[in-house]
Amino acid sequence: EIYPYLTEGIGEDFLPENVDFSVIDYFEKVTDKDAALMTREIARKEGIFAGNSAGSAVAGLMQMKDRFKEGDVVVIIFPDHGSRYMGKMYNEDWLRERGFIKNEKLTARSIISKESNQDIVTIDAEESISKAISIIKSLNISQIPVTQQEMIIGKITESDILDALLENPSLKSHPVKDIITSPFPFVDLNTSIDKISSLINKENTAVLVENEQGKFKIITQYDIINAISG
Known part of the structure; x- marks a missing residue:
């Protein structure tokens, strides 16, 4: 399915020549909103200044949590850095404009x-x-x-x-x-x-x-x- 997306570098951008689908067992679809919010949560809770692709990976894992059992080991690769997203996922005005967070004032x-x-x-x-x-x-x-x-x-x-x-x-x-x-x-x-x-x-x-x-x-x-x- 082809459609516009905000997370850079994953999706229908391009297909790397070295991709080997035979070693990939499963794909998990993640929305831009879930990826953006998870990216911010990683920074807030873990102190890891990662980018939106990393947020996508963790959000996808959380969606798949029922597929794992106690004792399973999961390795996630964080492929990007938060410095590329200062004007996007780390900008609350940008998030509000796209409906990712509510436009409400703290009182x-x-x-x-x-x-x-x-x-x-x-x-x-x-x-x-x-x-x-x-x-x-x-x-x-x-x-x-x-x-x-x-x-x-x-x-x-x-x-x-x-x-x-x-x-x-x-x-x-x-x-x-x-x-x-x-x-x-x-x-x-x-x-x-x-x-x-x-x-x-x-x-x-x-x-x-x-x-x-x-x-x-x-x-x-x-x-x-x-x-x-x-």
């Missing part, structure tokens, strides 16, 4: 959907700075929203604590409210990732969003990177 909703269901960690304004340090250490986090009567009134960060203790070490026993700064910006679920990214800076290392259940979630720069990378 706060899609970012928090990738997170665990664990509730946000907060600290009451009357708690000690020492308690805040303990929470930061035990949970390996860098900032905590501060509450008063269950309302978020500010935040405390590692740098806030460091600056305060360098100036006055005795502040360790003081309440958190003595060194809190303005709260993280609030965004709604439909706020775009571009807008969220613009709100995160040296002063505001995160933003807060309320989910459908009325619980607050925190979005950091790491969460944005994680959402973009898939």
